[in-house]
Amino acid sequence: MNVLFVSAEVAPYSKAGGLADVAGSLPQALAPYVNAIQVLTPLYGQIDLVKHNIQKTSIQGKISLGKELIPYSLYQTLDADGITRIGFVRCDQFFARDGIYTESDGEGFADNNLRYFFFQLVVLDLISNGNMKTDILHCNDHHTGLLPAMVKAMKLNIKTIFTIHNFLYHGHFSLQEVALLPEPLGSLLTKTQWDNYSALLEGIDHSDVVTTVSPGYALELLAGINVDTSSHVRIQAAESKFSGIVNGIDTEYWSPALDHYIPFSFSADEFEGKRKDKEELLLKTGLPKDAEAPVIGSISRLVENKGFPMIVELLDEFVALGARFIFLGSGSPEISKQLKDAANKHPRHIAFEDGFNEPLAHLIEAGCDMFLMPSRFEPCGLNQLYSLRYGTIPIVHHTGGLGDTVEAWSSTSGTGFLFEPYETKELRAAMQLALKVYHSRDDWKTLMKRAMAKDFSWDQSAKQYLRLYNS
Ligand code: ADP
Numbered sequence: 001m002n003v004l005f006v007s008a009e010v011a012p013y014s015k016a017g018g019l020a021d022v023a024g025s026l027p028q029a030l031a032p033y034v035n036a037i038q039v040l041t042p043l044y045g046q047i048d049l050v051k052h053n054i055q056k057t058s059i060q061g062k063i064s065l066g067k068e069l070i071p072y073s074l075y076q077t078l079d080a081d082g083i084t085r086i087g088f089v090r091c092d093q094f095f096a097r098d099g100i101y102t103e104s105d106g107e108g109f110a111d112n113n114l115r116y117f118f119f120q121l122v123v124l125d126l127i128s129n130g131n132m133k134t135d136i137l138h139c140n141d142h143h144t145g146l147l148p149a150m151v152k153a154m155k156l157n158i159k160t161i162f163t164i165h166n167f168l169y170h171g172h173f174s175l176q177e178v179a180l181l182p183e184p185l186g187s188l189l190t191k192t193q194w195d196n197y198s199a200l201l202e203g204i205d206h207s208d209v210v211t212t213v214s215p216g217y218a219l220e221l222l223a224g225i226n227v228d229t230s231s232h233v234r235i236q237a238a239e240s241k242f243s244g245i246v247n248g249i250d251t252e253y254w255s256p257a258l259d260h261y262i263p264f265s266f267s268a269d270e271f272e273g274k275r276k277d278k279e280e281l282l283l284k285t286g287l288p289k290d291a292e293a294p295v296i297g298s299i300s301r302l303v304e305n306k307g308f309p310m311i312v313e314l315l316d317e318f319v320a321l322g323a324r325f326i327f328l329g330s331g332s333p334e335i336s337k338q339l340k341d342a343a344n345k346h347p348r349h350i351a352f353e354d355g356f357n358e359p360l361a362h363l364i365e366a367g368c369d370m371f372l373m374p375s376r377f378e379p380c381g382l383n384q385l386y387s388l389r390y391g392t393i394p395i396v397h398h399t400g401g402l403g404d405t406v407e408a409w410s411s412t413s414g415t416g417f418l419f420e421p422y423e424t425k426e427l428r429a430a431m432q433l434a435l436k437v438y439h440s441r442d443d444w445k446t447l448m449k450r451a452m453a454k455d456f457s458w459d460q461s462a463k464q465y466l467r468l469y470n471s
Pocket of ligand 1: 016019301328329357380
Protein backbone atom coordinates (compact mmCIF):
# COMPACT_ATOMS: atom_id res chain seq x y z
CA MET A 1 0.00 0.00 0.00
CA ASN A 2 1.35 3.41 -1.02
CA VAL A 3 0.09 6.45 0.83
CA LEU A 4 0.29 10.11 -0.11
CA PHE A 5 -0.27 12.45 2.83
CA VAL A 6 -0.99 16.07 1.91
CA SER A 7 -0.93 18.96 4.33
CA ALA A 8 -0.57 22.74 4.17
CA GLU A 9 1.84 22.61 7.14
CA VAL A 10 4.41 20.02 8.17
CA ALA A 11 6.65 20.37 11.24
CA PRO A 12 9.52 21.07 11.50
CA TYR A 13 9.50 22.73 8.06
CA SER A 14 6.45 24.96 8.49
CA LYS A 15 4.08 25.34 11.40
CA ALA A 16 1.13 27.52 12.34
CA GLY A 17 -0.61 25.06 14.70
CA GLY A 18 -1.34 21.47 15.60
CA LEU A 19 -1.87 20.36 11.99
CA ALA A 20 1.88 20.75 11.42
CA ASP A 21 2.72 18.55 14.41
CA VAL A 22 0.41 15.80 13.18
CA ALA A 23 1.64 16.00 9.57
CA GLY A 24 5.21 15.92 10.89
CA SER A 25 4.80 12.84 13.04
CA LEU A 26 1.88 10.64 11.91
CA PRO A 27 3.46 9.68 8.54
CA GLN A 28 6.61 8.57 10.36
CA ALA A 29 4.50 6.45 12.69
CA LEU A 30 2.77 4.86 9.69
CA ALA A 31 5.94 4.32 7.68
CA PRO A 32 6.83 0.90 9.17
CA TYR A 33 3.41 -0.51 8.26
CA VAL A 34 2.99 0.57 4.63
CA ASN A 35 4.99 0.05 1.49
CA ALA A 36 5.74 3.75 1.16
CA ILE A 37 4.38 6.95 2.57
CA GLN A 38 5.16 10.30 1.10
CA VAL A 39 4.17 13.73 2.37
CA LEU A 40 3.43 16.68 0.08
CA THR A 41 3.33 20.31 1.20
CA PRO A 42 4.07 23.75 -0.28
CA LEU A 43 7.60 25.14 -0.24
CA TYR A 44 7.10 28.36 1.75
CA GLY A 45 9.66 31.13 1.71
CA GLN A 46 10.51 30.56 5.38
CA ILE A 47 11.65 26.96 4.80
CA ASP A 48 15.43 26.63 5.00
CA LEU A 49 16.57 24.40 2.10
CA VAL A 50 20.12 23.99 3.38
CA LYS A 51 19.23 23.23 7.00
CA HIS A 52 16.76 20.54 5.97
CA ASN A 53 18.80 19.23 3.03
CA ILE A 54 15.93 19.87 0.62
CA GLN A 55 16.95 19.10 -2.96
CA LYS A 56 15.41 19.95 -6.29
CA THR A 57 14.10 16.95 -8.23
CA SER A 58 13.70 16.72 -12.01
CA ILE A 59 9.90 16.72 -11.64
CA GLN A 60 8.08 19.81 -12.82
CA GLY A 61 4.88 20.77 -14.56
CA LYS A 62 2.39 23.47 -15.41
CA ILE A 63 -1.07 23.97 -13.96
CA SER A 64 -3.84 25.87 -15.64
CA LEU A 65 -5.76 28.02 -13.24
CA GLY A 66 -8.36 30.10 -15.06
CA LYS A 67 -6.59 31.63 -18.02
CA GLU A 68 -3.12 31.31 -16.51
CA LEU A 69 -0.63 28.50 -16.96
CA ILE A 70 1.49 28.43 -13.80
CA PRO A 71 4.69 26.36 -13.50
CA TYR A 72 5.75 24.35 -10.46
CA SER A 73 8.70 22.18 -9.54
CA LEU A 74 9.12 19.50 -6.92
CA TYR A 75 11.71 19.52 -4.17
CA GLN A 76 12.26 16.81 -1.60
CA THR A 77 14.05 15.61 1.49
CA LEU A 78 14.04 12.58 3.73
CA ASP A 79 12.39 13.06 7.12
CA ALA A 80 14.18 12.45 10.41
CA ASP A 81 13.29 8.73 10.29
CA GLY A 82 15.31 8.37 7.07
CA ILE A 83 12.32 6.66 5.40
CA THR A 84 9.48 9.13 4.93
CA ARG A 85 9.88 11.31 1.87
CA ILE A 86 8.74 14.90 2.17
CA GLY A 87 7.93 16.55 -1.15
CA PHE A 88 7.72 20.32 -1.44
CA VAL A 89 5.79 22.04 -4.21
CA ARG A 90 7.69 25.10 -5.35
CA CYS A 91 5.84 27.97 -6.94
CA ASP A 92 7.31 31.27 -5.80
CA GLN A 93 4.39 33.37 -6.98
CA PHE A 94 2.18 31.66 -4.39
CA PHE A 95 4.45 30.36 -1.66
CA ALA A 96 7.69 32.38 -1.47
CA ARG A 97 6.39 34.54 1.36
CA ASP A 98 7.34 34.75 5.01
CA GLY A 99 3.92 33.81 6.36
CA ILE A 100 2.12 30.53 5.76
CA TYR A 101 -1.41 31.91 5.59
CA THR A 102 -1.11 35.51 6.72
CA GLU A 103 0.66 38.82 6.26
CA SER A 104 2.84 40.01 9.14
CA ASP A 105 -0.14 41.95 10.57
CA GLY A 106 -2.13 38.70 10.88
CA GLU A 107 -4.38 39.43 7.88
CA GLY A 108 -4.95 36.36 5.67
CA PHE A 109 -3.40 36.56 2.18
CA ALA A 110 -6.00 37.78 -0.31
CA ASP A 111 -5.21 34.92 -2.70
CA ASN A 112 -5.32 32.06 -0.16
CA ASN A 113 -8.04 30.22 -2.11
CA LEU A 114 -6.00 30.38 -5.31
CA ARG A 115 -2.84 29.27 -3.50
CA TYR A 116 -4.47 26.08 -2.24
CA PHE A 117 -6.44 25.44 -5.43
CA PHE A 118 -3.08 25.52 -7.13
CA PHE A 119 -1.42 23.25 -4.56
CA GLN A 120 -4.20 20.68 -4.89
CA LEU A 121 -4.07 20.77 -8.68
CA VAL A 122 -0.34 20.10 -8.46
CA VAL A 123 -1.01 17.07 -6.22
CA LEU A 124 -3.52 15.83 -8.77
CA ASP A 125 -1.10 16.46 -11.62
CA LEU A 126 1.65 14.51 -9.84
CA ILE A 127 -0.69 11.56 -9.30
CA SER A 128 -2.30 11.53 -12.72
CA ASN A 129 0.95 11.80 -14.66
CA GLY A 130 2.47 8.93 -12.68
CA ASN A 131 5.07 10.94 -10.76
CA MET A 132 3.44 10.06 -7.47
CA LYS A 133 2.16 6.51 -7.15
CA THR A 134 -0.48 6.16 -4.49
CA ASP A 135 -3.33 3.91 -3.42
CA ILE A 136 -4.51 6.14 -0.59
CA LEU A 137 -4.61 9.92 -0.66
CA HIS A 138 -4.80 11.27 2.89
CA CYS A 139 -6.04 14.88 2.88
CA ASN A 140 -6.00 17.23 5.86
CA ASP A 141 -8.24 20.24 6.52
CA HIS A 142 -9.78 22.61 4.02
CA HIS A 143 -6.55 23.41 2.14
CA THR A 144 -6.75 19.90 0.71
CA GLY A 145 -10.54 19.48 0.92
CA LEU A 146 -11.16 19.64 -2.82
CA LEU A 147 -8.86 16.74 -3.60
CA PRO A 148 -11.44 13.97 -2.96
CA ALA A 149 -13.81 15.65 -5.45
CA MET A 150 -10.94 16.16 -7.90
CA VAL A 151 -10.07 12.45 -7.65
CA LYS A 152 -13.72 11.63 -8.42
CA ALA A 153 -13.89 14.11 -11.29
CA MET A 154 -10.77 12.57 -12.85
CA LYS A 155 -12.04 9.03 -12.12
CA LEU A 156 -8.69 8.09 -10.58
CA ASN A 157 -8.51 4.64 -9.05
CA ILE A 158 -7.42 5.72 -5.57
CA LYS A 159 -9.16 6.01 -2.22
CA THR A 160 -9.32 9.21 -0.25
CA ILE A 161 -9.36 9.89 3.47
CA PHE A 162 -10.10 13.37 4.79
CA THR A 163 -9.06 14.37 8.30
CA ILE A 164 -10.65 17.38 9.99
CA HIS A 165 -8.22 19.04 12.38
CA ASN A 166 -10.52 21.98 13.04
CA PHE A 167 -14.07 22.43 11.83
CA LEU A 168 -13.91 26.17 12.42
CA TYR A 169 -11.94 26.84 9.23
CA HIS A 170 -13.86 26.09 6.04
CA GLY A 171 -11.85 27.69 3.26
CA HIS A 172 -14.92 29.33 1.76
CA PHE A 173 -14.71 30.24 -1.92
CA SER A 174 -17.01 31.89 -4.42
CA LEU A 175 -18.76 30.90 -7.61
CA GLN A 176 -16.31 33.08 -9.57
CA GLU A 177 -13.44 31.14 -8.04
CA VAL A 178 -15.05 27.81 -8.98
CA ALA A 179 -14.83 29.00 -12.58
CA LEU A 180 -11.03 28.87 -12.27
CA LEU A 181 -11.10 25.14 -11.57
CA PRO A 182 -11.04 22.52 -14.33
CA GLU A 183 -14.35 20.97 -15.38
CA PRO A 184 -16.15 18.78 -14.44
CA LEU A 185 -15.18 19.55 -10.86
CA GLY A 186 -17.59 22.49 -10.51
CA SER A 187 -20.61 20.31 -11.15
CA LEU A 188 -19.70 18.07 -8.19
CA LEU A 189 -19.63 20.89 -5.66
CA THR A 190 -22.48 21.94 -3.37
CA LYS A 191 -23.29 25.52 -2.34
CA THR A 192 -23.56 26.42 1.34
CA GLN A 193 -26.46 28.39 2.78
CA TRP A 194 -24.32 31.53 2.31
CA ASP A 195 -24.25 31.04 -1.45
CA ASN A 196 -20.58 30.16 -1.47
CA TYR A 197 -18.62 26.89 -1.25
CA SER A 198 -16.76 25.25 1.62
CA ALA A 199 -13.61 23.27 0.86
CA LEU A 200 -13.99 21.58 4.25
CA LEU A 201 -17.51 20.34 3.52
CA GLU A 202 -16.46 19.20 0.04
CA GLY A 203 -13.79 17.06 1.70
CA ILE A 204 -16.48 15.52 3.93
CA ASP A 205 -18.89 14.96 1.03
CA HIS A 206 -16.50 13.32 -1.42
CA SER A 207 -13.90 11.39 0.55
CA ASP A 208 -14.22 7.65 1.12
CA VAL A 209 -13.51 8.02 4.82
CA VAL A 210 -13.68 11.05 7.15
CA THR A 211 -11.86 11.26 10.44
CA THR A 212 -11.39 13.91 13.02
CA VAL A 213 -8.69 14.10 15.64
CA SER A 214 -10.52 12.71 18.66
CA PRO A 215 -13.56 10.50 19.26
CA GLY A 216 -15.07 13.21 21.49
CA TYR A 217 -14.86 15.84 18.75
CA ALA A 218 -16.35 13.38 16.22
CA LEU A 219 -19.36 12.91 18.51
CA GLU A 220 -19.71 16.68 18.95
CA LEU A 221 -19.67 17.29 15.19
CA LEU A 222 -22.19 14.50 14.59
CA ALA A 223 -24.40 16.02 17.31
CA GLY A 224 -24.13 19.42 15.63
CA ILE A 225 -22.36 21.16 18.55
CA ASN A 226 -20.77 24.42 17.30
CA VAL A 227 -21.93 23.49 13.79
CA ASP A 228 -24.38 25.51 11.65
CA THR A 229 -27.50 23.65 10.55
CA SER A 230 -26.68 23.26 6.85
CA SER A 231 -23.18 21.93 7.60
CA HIS A 232 -24.71 19.58 10.13
CA VAL A 233 -26.89 18.03 7.43
CA ARG A 234 -23.76 17.29 5.38
CA ILE A 235 -21.92 15.83 8.39
CA GLN A 236 -24.87 13.62 9.20
CA ALA A 237 -24.98 12.40 5.61
CA ALA A 238 -21.36 11.27 6.12
CA GLU A 239 -22.04 9.56 9.45
CA SER A 240 -21.37 6.01 8.25
CA LYS A 241 -17.84 6.93 7.14
CA PHE A 242 -17.10 9.29 10.08
CA SER A 243 -14.87 8.48 13.08
CA GLY A 244 -12.45 10.06 15.54
CA ILE A 245 -8.84 9.03 16.18
CA VAL A 246 -7.00 10.86 18.91
CA ASN A 247 -3.69 12.48 17.93
CA GLY A 248 -0.45 11.09 19.22
CA ILE A 249 2.66 13.11 19.90
CA ASP A 250 6.30 12.85 18.94
CA THR A 251 7.54 11.37 22.20
CA GLU A 252 11.20 12.04 21.44
CA TYR A 253 10.79 15.67 20.48
CA TRP A 254 8.50 16.27 23.46
CA SER A 255 10.38 14.37 26.13
CA PRO A 256 11.55 15.73 29.50
CA ALA A 257 14.45 13.28 29.32
CA LEU A 258 15.63 14.13 25.78
CA ASP A 259 14.42 17.68 25.07
CA HIS A 260 17.41 19.74 23.91
CA TYR A 261 15.51 23.01 24.37
CA ILE A 262 15.40 22.62 28.16
CA PRO A 263 18.50 23.09 30.29
CA PHE A 264 17.74 20.29 32.78
CA SER A 265 16.28 16.93 31.90
CA PHE A 266 14.06 15.03 34.30
CA SER A 267 11.79 12.02 34.66
CA ALA A 268 8.94 10.74 36.82
CA ASP A 269 11.55 9.33 39.20
CA GLU A 270 13.68 12.44 39.40
CA PHE A 271 12.02 15.87 39.57
CA GLU A 272 15.14 17.87 40.43
CA GLY A 273 15.55 18.87 36.76
CA LYS A 274 11.98 20.16 36.64
CA ARG A 275 12.61 22.34 39.70
CA LYS A 276 15.68 23.83 37.99
CA ASP A 277 13.80 24.30 34.71
CA LYS A 278 11.18 26.24 36.68
CA GLU A 279 13.91 28.55 38.03
CA GLU A 280 15.29 29.01 34.53
CA LEU A 281 11.82 29.76 33.16
CA LEU A 282 11.15 32.37 35.86
CA LEU A 283 14.54 33.94 35.15
CA LYS A 284 13.99 33.99 31.38
CA THR A 285 10.54 35.53 31.66
CA GLY A 286 11.57 38.12 34.25
CA LEU A 287 9.54 36.75 37.15
CA PRO A 288 11.02 36.52 40.65
CA LYS A 289 12.56 33.22 41.71
CA ASP A 290 10.12 31.49 44.01
CA ALA A 291 10.18 27.72 44.17
CA GLU A 292 6.95 27.48 46.16
CA ALA A 293 4.65 29.67 44.05
CA PRO A 294 2.49 27.75 41.56
CA VAL A 295 3.38 28.67 37.98
CA ILE A 296 0.62 28.33 35.40
CA GLY A 297 1.55 28.28 31.71
CA SER A 298 -0.28 28.86 28.44
CA ILE A 299 0.98 28.39 24.87
CA SER A 300 -1.63 29.21 22.31
CA ARG A 301 -2.84 31.01 19.28
CA LEU A 302 -4.45 34.12 20.70
CA VAL A 303 -8.06 33.60 19.66
CA GLU A 304 -11.26 33.97 21.62
CA ASN A 305 -12.15 30.29 21.45
CA LYS A 306 -9.00 29.28 23.35
CA GLY A 307 -10.69 30.81 26.42
CA PHE A 308 -8.79 34.08 26.82
CA PRO A 309 -11.77 36.20 27.86
CA MET A 310 -12.32 33.92 30.87
CA ILE A 311 -8.62 33.74 31.69
CA VAL A 312 -8.24 37.53 31.61
CA GLU A 313 -11.25 37.90 33.88
CA LEU A 314 -9.67 35.66 36.53
CA LEU A 315 -6.09 36.95 36.50
CA ASP A 316 -6.33 39.55 39.31
CA GLU A 317 -8.02 37.06 41.59
CA PHE A 318 -5.43 34.31 41.14
CA VAL A 319 -2.51 36.72 41.30
CA ALA A 320 -3.87 37.73 44.72
CA LEU A 321 -3.66 34.03 45.68
CA GLY A 322 0.02 34.00 44.76
CA ALA A 323 -0.17 32.24 41.38
CA ARG A 324 2.28 33.15 38.61
CA PHE A 325 1.20 33.11 34.95
CA ILE A 326 3.38 32.74 31.86
CA PHE A 327 1.68 33.29 28.49
CA LEU A 328 3.22 32.60 25.10
CA GLY A 329 1.09 33.33 22.07
CA SER A 330 0.43 35.30 18.95
CA GLY A 331 -2.71 36.29 17.13
CA SER A 332 -5.48 38.72 18.03
CA PRO A 333 -4.07 42.22 18.75
CA GLU A 334 -6.87 42.73 21.26
CA ILE A 335 -6.03 39.65 23.35
CA SER A 336 -2.35 40.48 23.03
CA LYS A 337 -3.04 43.94 24.48
CA GLN A 338 -5.08 42.50 27.35
CA LEU A 339 -2.23 40.14 28.28
CA LYS A 340 0.34 42.91 27.92
CA ASP A 341 -1.73 45.16 30.19
CA ALA A 342 -2.08 42.36 32.75
CA ALA A 343 1.69 41.75 32.69
CA ASN A 344 2.34 45.50 33.16
CA LYS A 345 -0.10 45.60 36.05
CA HIS A 346 1.42 42.54 37.78
CA PRO A 347 5.07 42.48 36.65
CA ARG A 348 6.04 40.11 39.48
CA HIS A 349 3.26 37.64 38.71
CA ILE A 350 2.47 37.68 35.00
CA ALA A 351 4.77 37.36 31.99
CA PHE A 352 3.65 37.53 28.38
CA GLU A 353 5.76 36.73 25.34
CA ASP A 354 4.05 37.88 22.16
CA GLY A 355 5.15 35.71 19.22
CA PHE A 356 5.87 32.18 18.09
CA ASN A 357 8.76 30.74 20.07
CA GLU A 358 9.50 27.01 19.90
CA PRO A 359 12.31 26.91 22.51
CA LEU A 360 10.26 28.91 25.02
CA ALA A 361 7.26 26.61 24.39
CA HIS A 362 9.39 23.64 25.49
CA LEU A 363 10.69 25.48 28.55
CA ILE A 364 7.14 26.44 29.56
CA GLU A 365 6.06 22.81 29.30
CA ALA A 366 9.01 21.74 31.41
CA GLY A 367 9.11 24.55 33.97
CA CYS A 368 5.45 25.20 34.79
CA ASP A 369 3.42 23.41 37.43
CA MET A 370 0.12 23.68 35.59
CA PHE A 371 -1.06 24.29 32.05
CA LEU A 372 -4.18 26.32 31.36
CA MET A 373 -6.26 25.34 28.32
CA PRO A 374 -9.88 26.41 28.75
CA SER A 375 -10.76 26.10 25.04
CA ARG A 376 -14.42 26.57 24.20
CA PHE A 377 -13.99 23.60 21.84
CA GLU A 378 -10.88 21.61 21.01
CA PRO A 379 -10.68 19.04 18.19
CA CYS A 380 -7.79 17.27 19.93
CA GLY A 381 -5.36 19.72 21.45
CA LEU A 382 -1.69 18.92 21.70
CA ASN A 383 -0.43 21.12 24.47
CA GLN A 384 -2.33 19.22 27.15
CA LEU A 385 -0.59 16.06 25.88
CA TYR A 386 2.84 17.70 25.99
CA SER A 387 1.96 19.01 29.46
CA LEU A 388 1.05 15.57 30.80
CA ARG A 389 4.35 14.26 29.52
CA TYR A 390 6.27 16.96 31.40
CA GLY A 391 4.28 16.53 34.63
CA THR A 392 2.69 19.94 34.06
CA ILE A 393 -0.88 19.42 35.15
CA PRO A 394 -3.53 20.52 32.65
CA ILE A 395 -6.58 22.56 33.64
CA VAL A 396 -9.00 22.15 30.73
CA HIS A 397 -12.59 22.52 29.59
CA HIS A 398 -14.30 19.14 29.27
CA THR A 399 -14.68 19.23 25.49
CA GLY A 400 -13.53 17.30 22.39
CA GLY A 401 -10.03 15.90 22.65
CA LEU A 402 -9.42 17.57 26.01
CA GLY A 403 -12.15 15.41 27.53
CA ASP A 404 -10.70 12.33 25.82
CA THR A 405 -7.16 12.81 27.08
CA VAL A 406 -7.31 14.43 30.53
CA GLU A 407 -8.88 12.49 33.39
CA ALA A 408 -10.41 14.35 36.33
CA TRP A 409 -8.30 14.38 39.47
CA SER A 410 -9.37 12.50 42.56
CA SER A 411 -7.15 11.47 45.47
CA THR A 412 -6.68 8.05 43.86
CA SER A 413 -6.88 8.67 40.12
CA GLY A 414 -6.88 11.26 37.35
CA THR A 415 -4.32 13.39 35.55
CA GLY A 416 -5.71 16.94 35.59
CA PHE A 417 -8.56 19.30 36.29
CA LEU A 418 -11.62 19.60 34.06
CA PHE A 419 -14.58 21.93 34.15
CA GLU A 420 -17.98 22.20 32.51
CA PRO A 421 -20.25 23.90 31.65
CA TYR A 422 -18.25 26.59 29.89
CA GLU A 423 -18.53 29.35 32.47
CA THR A 424 -15.98 31.50 34.28
CA LYS A 425 -17.16 30.31 37.66
CA GLU A 426 -16.52 26.69 36.66
CA LEU A 427 -13.01 27.53 35.45
CA ARG A 428 -12.43 29.40 38.72
CA ALA A 429 -13.47 26.31 40.69
CA ALA A 430 -11.14 24.06 38.68
CA MET A 431 -8.21 26.45 39.20
CA GLN A 432 -8.97 26.72 42.93
CA LEU A 433 -9.00 22.94 43.25
CA ALA A 434 -5.73 22.71 41.31
CA LEU A 435 -4.07 25.20 43.68
CA LYS A 436 -5.39 23.34 46.71
CA VAL A 437 -3.95 20.03 45.50
CA TYR A 438 -0.71 21.80 44.52
CA HIS A 439 -0.20 22.91 48.10
CA SER A 440 -0.61 19.34 49.32
CA ARG A 441 2.84 18.34 48.09
CA ASP A 442 2.52 14.55 48.28
CA ASP A 443 -0.78 14.54 46.41
CA TRP A 444 0.74 16.78 43.74
CA LYS A 445 3.76 14.55 43.30
CA THR A 446 1.51 11.52 42.87
CA LEU A 447 -0.56 13.45 40.34
CA MET A 448 2.55 14.43 38.37
CA LYS A 449 3.69 10.82 38.27
CA ARG A 450 0.29 9.65 37.06
CA ALA A 451 0.27 12.29 34.33
CA MET A 452 3.76 11.36 33.18
CA ALA A 453 2.88 7.66 33.05
CA LYS A 454 0.29 8.24 30.31
CA ASP A 455 1.25 7.00 26.87
CA PHE A 456 0.36 9.31 23.99
CA SER A 457 2.81 7.92 21.47
CA TRP A 458 1.52 7.60 17.91
CA ASP A 459 1.58 3.84 17.78
CA GLN A 460 -2.02 3.14 18.88
CA SER A 461 -3.47 5.93 16.74
CA ALA A 462 -1.34 5.04 13.72
CA LYS A 463 -2.73 1.50 13.91
CA GLN A 464 -6.27 2.90 13.84
CA TYR A 465 -5.44 4.90 10.68
CA LEU A 466 -3.91 1.78 9.22
CA ARG A 467 -7.14 -0.15 9.83
CA LEU A 468 -9.00 2.53 7.90
CA TYR A 469 -6.45 2.46 5.07
CA ASN A 470 -6.82 -1.32 4.90
CA SER A 471 -10.59 -1.11 4.88
P1 ADP B 1 -4.22 24.57 17.46
O1 ADP B 1 -3.88 23.60 16.37
O2 ADP B 1 -5.69 24.88 17.59
O3 ADP B 1 -3.40 25.82 17.40
P2 ADP B 1 -3.06 22.59 19.26
O4 ADP B 1 -2.96 22.54 20.75
O5 ADP B 1 -3.62 21.40 18.58
O6 ADP B 1 -3.87 23.90 18.88
O7 ADP B 1 -1.62 22.81 18.66
C1 ADP B 1 -0.91 24.00 18.79
C2 ADP B 1 0.55 23.74 18.51
O8 ADP B 1 1.18 24.98 18.20
C3 ADP B 1 1.28 23.18 19.69
O9 ADP B 1 2.37 22.41 19.25
C4 ADP B 1 1.76 24.46 20.39
O10 ADP B 1 2.87 24.22 21.22
C5 ADP B 1 2.12 25.31 19.21
N1 ADP B 1 2.06 26.74 19.48
C6 ADP B 1 0.95 27.53 19.48
N2 ADP B 1 1.30 28.81 19.70
C7 ADP B 1 2.64 28.83 19.85
C8 ADP B 1 3.60 29.87 20.10
N3 ADP B 1 3.23 31.14 20.25
N4 ADP B 1 4.91 29.53 20.18
C9 ADP B 1 5.29 28.24 20.04
N5 ADP B 1 4.44 27.22 19.80
C10 ADP B 1 3.13 27.52 19.70
